[in-house]
Amino acid sequence: DQQVKQNSPSLSVQEGRISILNCDYTNSMFDYFLWYKKYPAEGPTFLISISSIKDKNEDGRFTVFLNKSAKHLSLHIVPSQPGDSAVYFCAASVDSGGSNYKLTFGKGTLLTVNP
Amino acid sequence: SQTIHQWPATLVQPVGSPLSLECTVEGTSNPNLYWYRQAAGRGLQLLFYSVGIGQISSEVPQNLSASRPQDRQFILSSKKLLLSDSGFYLCAWSAFSGQPQHFGDGTRLSIL
Numbered sequence: 001d002q003q004v005k006q007n008s009p010s011l012s013v014q015e016g017r018i019s020i021l022n023c024d025y026t027n028s029m030f031d032y033f034l035w036y037k038k039y040p041a042e043g044p045t046f047l048i049s050i051s052s053i054k055d056k057n058e059d060g061r062f063t064v065f066l067n068k069s070a071k072h073l074s075l076h077i078v079p080s081q082p083g084d085s086a087v088y089f090c091a092a093s094v095d096s097g098g099s100n101y102k103l104t105f106g107k108g109t110l111l112t113v114n115p
Numbered sequence: 116s117q118t119i120h121q122w123p124a125t126l127v128q129p130v131g132s133p134l135s136l137e138c139t140v141e142g143t144s145n146p147n148l149y150w151y152r153q154a155a156g157r158g159l160q161l162l163f164y165s166v167g168i169g170q171i172s173s174e175v176p177q178n179l180s181a182s183r184p185q186d187r188q189f190i191l192s193s194k195k196l197l198l199s200d201s202g203f204y205l206c207a208w209s210a211f212s213g214q215p216q217h218f219g220d221g222t223r224l225s226i227l
Contacts, residue, residue: 041220041223102174105158
């Protein structure tokens with residue numbers, strides 16, 4: 001049972017436009033969500049996170065939106081740059097007693113930003 | 116700043132051979148440490164995590180084991196590799212609260 005789903009395996013956008021990556025989850029106990037970016041032959045790099053007490057978190061060109069009722073989150077990249085081309089993973093965790101160790105990952109979405 | 120080192124980057128092993136992958140973290144004390152695997156076409160799956168020396172929690176029953184002999188050292192081992200052990204293995208660390216986790220560059224393991 002896949003608890004974190006990224007239904008689009010790939011996405012292609014033009015440089016300067018907005019990239020929107022989507023993620024759905026099924027476990028209502030998830031209360032902390034993260035986005036990672038991964039280049040080939042490298043490990044994932046943490047991008048941005050959001051707690052379930054918020055519905056939006058922004059860091060520079062990256063904004064994550066959380067819709068708890070829909071069990072949906074999205075990552076917006078504005079403006080998109082060719083260097084953003086990578087695989088993006090959505091991940092979620094459950095806070096148990098103030099610590100949350102287990103990350104459940106989606107399968108990733110390959111973003112290609114065309115010059 | 117904190118850094119995480121993982122080696123080797125690639126490894127080709129025959130079925131039935133042993134395995135030892137090592138991961139070390141610098142620039143922090145008492146980190147939480149994690150081993151993940153990404154099989155072909157799958158997301159990252161947590162295999163083991165450790166909150167302290169000698170403390171190992173296993174998430175998935177399998178042919179692998181983990182050990183933490185020192186505060187910032189995490190080792191993934193197997194006595195006899197199976198074909199199904201092929202994949203991309205990632206080590207990660209986090210502060211005590213658990214998140215976010217920061218990953219090494221991984222080891223691509225191929226079993227022949």
